[in-house]
Amino acid sequence: MKIKLLAAALLVLTANAQGADKVKIGFISTLSGPSAAIGVDIRDAFLLAVKTNGGKLGGLPAEVLVGDDQFKPDVGRQIAEKNVKVDKVNFLTGIVFSNIMLASVPIAFENKLIYVSPNAAPSPMAGKECSPYLFVASWPNDAYHEAAGQHATNRGYKSAYLIAPNYQAGKDSLTGFKRYYKGNVVAEVYTQLGQLDYAAELAQVRAAKPDALYIFLPGGMGINFIKQFVASGLSKDVPLIVPGFGDDQDIIRPVGEATLGLFDTAHWALDFDNAANKKFVAAFEKEYRRLPTVFAAQGWDTAMLIDAAVRDSKGKIEDVEAVRKAMRAAKFESVRGPFKFNRNQMPIQNYYLRVVAKDSQGRLVNKTIGTVFKDHGDAYVQDCKMK
Amino acid sequence: MSWILIAEQSLNGLQFGLMLFLLAAGLTLVFGIMDMINLAHGSLYMLGAFLASTFVQLTGSFTAGVLLAIPATALLGMALEVSVLRTLYARDHMAQVLATFALILIINELTRLVWGSDAALPMPGALSGPVELMPGLPYSAYRLVIIAVGLAVAVLLYFLVTKTRVGMLVRAGASNREMALAMGVNIRLLFTLVFGAGAALCAVAGAMLAPLLAVQVGMGENILILAFVVIVIGGIGSIRGALVGALLVGIVDTIGRAFLPILFGVFFQPRAASAAGPAIASVSIYLLMAVVLYFKPQGLFPARG
Numbered sequence: 001m002k003i004k005l006l007a008a009a010l011l012v013l014t015a016n017a018q019g020a021d022k023v024k025i026g027f028i029s030t031l032s033g034p035s036a037a038i039g040v041d042i043r044d045a046f047l048l049a050v051k052t053n054g055g056k057l058g059g060l061p062a063e064v065l066v067g068d069d070q071f072k073p074d075v076g077r078q079i080a081e082k083n084v085k086v087d088k089v090n091f092l093t094g095i096v097f098s099n100i101m102l103a104s105v106p107i108a109f110e111n112k113l114i115y116v117s118p119n120a121a122p123s124p125m126a127g128k129e130c131s132p133y134l135f136v137a138s139w140p141n142d143a144y145h146e147a148a149g150q151h152a153t154n155r156g157y158k159s160a161y162l163i164a165p166n167y168q169a170g171k172d173s174l175t176g177f178k179r180y181y182k183g184n185v186v187a188e189v190y191t192q193l194g195q196l197d198y199a200a201e202l203a204q205v206r207a208a209k210p211d212a213l214y215i216f217l218p219g220g221m222g223i224n225f226i227k228q229f230v231a232s233g234l235s236k237d238v239p240l241i242v243p244g245f246g247d248d249q250d251i252i253r254p255v256g257e258a259t260l261g262l263f264d265t266a267h268w269a270l271d272f273d274n275a276a277n278k279k280f281v282a283a284f285e286k287e288y289r290r291l292p293t294v295f296a297a298q299g300w301d302t303a304m305l306i307d308a309a310v311r312d313s314k315g316k317i318e319d320v321e322a323v324r325k326a327m328r329a330a331k332f333e334s335v336r337g338p339f340k341f342n343r344n345q346m347p348i349q350n351y352y353l354r355v356v357a358k359d360s361q362g363r364l365v366n367k368t369i370g371t372v373f374k375d376h377g378d379a380y381v382q383d384c385k386m387k
Numbered sequence: 388m389s390w391i392l393i394a395e396q397s398l399n400g401l402q403f404g405l406m407l408f409l410l411a412a413g414l415t416l417v418f419g420i421m422d423m424i425n426l427a428h429g430s431l432y433m434l435g436a437f438l439a440s441t442f443v444q445l446t447g448s449f450t451a452g453v454l455l456a457i458p459a460t461a462l463l464g465m466a467l468e469v470s471v472l473r474t475l476y477a478r479d480h481m482a483q484v485l486a487t488f489a490l491i492l493i494i495n496e497l498t499r500l501v502w503g504s505d506a507a508l509p510m511p512g513a514l515s516g517p518v519e520l521m522p523g524l525p526y527s528a529y530r531l532v533i534i535a536v537g538l539a540v541a542v543l544l545y546f547l548v549t550k551t552r553v554g555m556l557v558r559a560g561a562s563n564r565e566m567a568l569a570m571g572v573n574i575r576l577l578f579t580l581v582f583g584a585g586a587a588l589c590a591v592a593g594a595m596l597a598p599l600l601a602v603q604v605g606m607g608e609n610i611l612i613l614a615f616v617v618i619v620i621g622g623i624g625s626i627r628g629a630l631v632g633a634l635l636v637g638i639v640d641t642i643g644r645a646f647l648p649i650l651f652g653v654f655f656q657p658r659a660a661s662a663a664g665p666a667i668a669s670v671s672i673y674l675l676m677a678v679v680l681y682f683k684p685q686g687l688f689p690a691r692g
Contacts, residue, residue, distance in 0.1 A: 034605025037504045166665050190665040194609050199399035200645040207392045223601035231527040233517030254505040
């Protein structure tokens with residue numbers, strides 16, 4: 001009797017394992033604290049994509065377990081462990097910041113579980129430390145800065161003044177800019193993390209008279225800088241260039257009119273004229289009554305990428321090699337237009353020049369005005385041993 | 388390096404110092420007189436900015452919005468004092484730090500529920516551009532207004548504290564609380580009023596700085612550290628100390644950021660200079676604090692005798 005029961009239980013278990021009846025996703029993101037805006041955008045778009053798909057991903061009912069890492073690497077790691085070991089999720093995704101991702105995702109890789117990044121893509125993971133279980137649905141960390149450097153070169157700016165916070169990502173960003181900027185770098189200024197007042201730096205910029213000013217100042221620092229830059233009157237003399245997230249909707253909202261005429265570089269914009277994007281923007285605005293940011297676009301695409309991988313692996317989501325193969329093919333309609341994976345499973349895609357302008361309803365939005373890179377990969381792929 | 392640049396940077400230092408003074412004045416009043424470490428001071432600063440943003444939108448006038456935000460924040464502050472903080476006076480500083488840190492988290496998330504994670508407070512149109520102070524020295528008109536408001540607040544506080552009866556009670560409370568109690572001063576009422584005044588100063592700071600700084604959840608924590616440095620340098624509980632401390636911090640920080648990297652470039656290899664310059668500049672105010680405390684452990688103008 002006992003043996004029969006056990007056999008029956010086993011049968012049920014194996015049956016479950018073969019034809020999965022649902023797909024479980026561990027979504028870890030920064031959802032509280034001062035840095036929560038990005039994570040909230042990604043989560044909102046991800047959940048909206050699942051909802052628009054009728055609650056399904058790749059034809060299977062989707063269950064998304066949302067966890068808040070509170071901007072702490074150790075908390076992110078704990079949630080990842082629980083998702084992998086207790087909840088037995090099929091995919092892990094959601095993390096915003098590189099430092100939290102580096103702490104949290106190795107547990108997924110060790111357990112042969114796919115992590116799809118909706119944002120962070122640190123350079124080591126594109127090169128030496130590339131993993132078969134890592135897919136990046138956003139852009140390599142350097143890419144926006146490289147595109148900004150290329151834009152400054154294209155414009156023929158003879159000299160550029162660069163400002164970034166004094167930490168690793170700040171230095172990486174300016175390295176990315178300089179990789180494609182052919183002019184003369186007048187100064188490379190590293191400011192304090194979380195700096196409030198930029199009057200001293202602005203006075204130095206005015207004295208240096210550069211042809212262009214590039215800043216990488218994420219979050220509140222950028223809001224402070226742009227407000228003060230415009231108030232100082234420098235905006236009349238020096239063109240300011242920022243990376244795409246530096247003047248997206250989450251910066252435009254608090255800064256207001258001062259963002260008008262700012263140039264930036266990004267892989268996506270609100271006004272992209274493809275069917276997937278029109279559907280996404282309309283659905284997002286209807287659901288949340290605000291305009292989506294690049295981060296929201298990344299969250300949506302992450303869900304659509306998982307959708308395609310589950311669909312094309314014919315529901316065999318326990319077979320990680322089959323899912324990987326399906327995901328590498330990336331057969332989904334990205335809101336950014338053309339998209340494919342590089343050998344290191346980082347995106348190869350276009351980057352565009354955008355400018356903040358008013359749309360037909362008088363709202364401040366980013367408008368696409370040109371293409372900076374076509375089919376652009378990253379500088380680290382040759383260090384990746386993966387085939 | 389021209390003398391115009393040096394003049395501009397000195398003005399920047401003065402301006403940044405007065406920005407910090409607006410926040411430090413309230414903090415030093417509360418800390419010095421009530422002997423209460425209030426980490427949630429930054430939260431009141433944030434509330435002041437968010438309230439100002441709402442009122443400016445409602446009234447359509449920057450001045451009216453700021454003037455409404457000040458009493459509103461003072462009322463919120465007094466409500467906070469009566470309901471929560473009052474129970475903490477008898478506790479030690481560690482308990483106060485823990486409790487007011489919890490308040491930071493609670494107020495942050497409440498603010499997010501009410502306003503969202505950020506708010507806009509545009510600069511009033513007439514002040515949004517630069518003015519030509521001297522030929523070749525354009526300066527942000529709004530920053531000049533901040534200098535004026537900072538100086539006005541300093542004068543007003545000086546008058547209140549040294550020339551009025553309430554000010555006398557406040558000074559008595561700061562220099563010897565037990566004696567003031569024994570002389571029949573209504574400390575409860577005095578504390579509520581002082582806390583309200585501190586909150587009002589937070590609102591002035593929050594509303595005046597909002598057009599230059601990000602109005603977002605968590606904006607208070609960043610600036611609070613600087614405000615603490617200011618009052619420790621100036622001497623806890625002393626308004627005069629807060630003003631001098633704020634000006635010192637503002638000028639040292641600005642000059643450090645502006646000229647240290649250049650100075651290092653003269654003496655060291657460019658590579659070492661570009662690494663050491665910003666690093667030293669960012670700790671310059673803490674070096675200043677260490678030096679001041681070495682010679683004057685109670686700060687420059689200690690309130691307690």
